[in-house]
Amino acid sequence: MAGLGAAEFGDARVAVVRTIYDGDTFRVNIAGWPAVVGDSMPVRIKGIDTPELRGKCQLEKDAARAAKQFSVRRLREGRVIELRSIERDKYFRLLAEVWIDGVSLGDQLINNGFAVSYDGGTKVVWC
Secondary structure (H helix, E strand, O other): OOOOOOOOOOOEEEEEEEEEEEOOEEEEEEOOOOHHHHOOEEEEEOOEEOOOOOOOOHHHHHHHHHHHHHHHHHHHHOOOEEEEEEEEOOOOOEEEEEEEOOEEHHHHHHHOOOOEEOOOOOOOOOO
């Protein structure tokens, strides 16, 4: 199995959004994937970072709740949710661009001030 370290696994369509943890992490069932690999899969949005619900200060916690509410609204209202350019992250979650009805959720989070661009390096200090 050479080359799996930086492998990209293509695209997928979400059948059901099961739970939403925070602004950039949630669980889904993936349409057409076997249950063993497609049910209740954790997904992290590629290329962004939102504040943490268990942040270091109240400002970060409040910002995290707002980011989560934004993502919840978008994910629950969406008719077609796609995961594009899927990879695995260091926690074995699916790392993917998330598109809702043809619009990037990551871009929406950044453009509305709920997230910053993130490339896997040092995280922003929210406090």
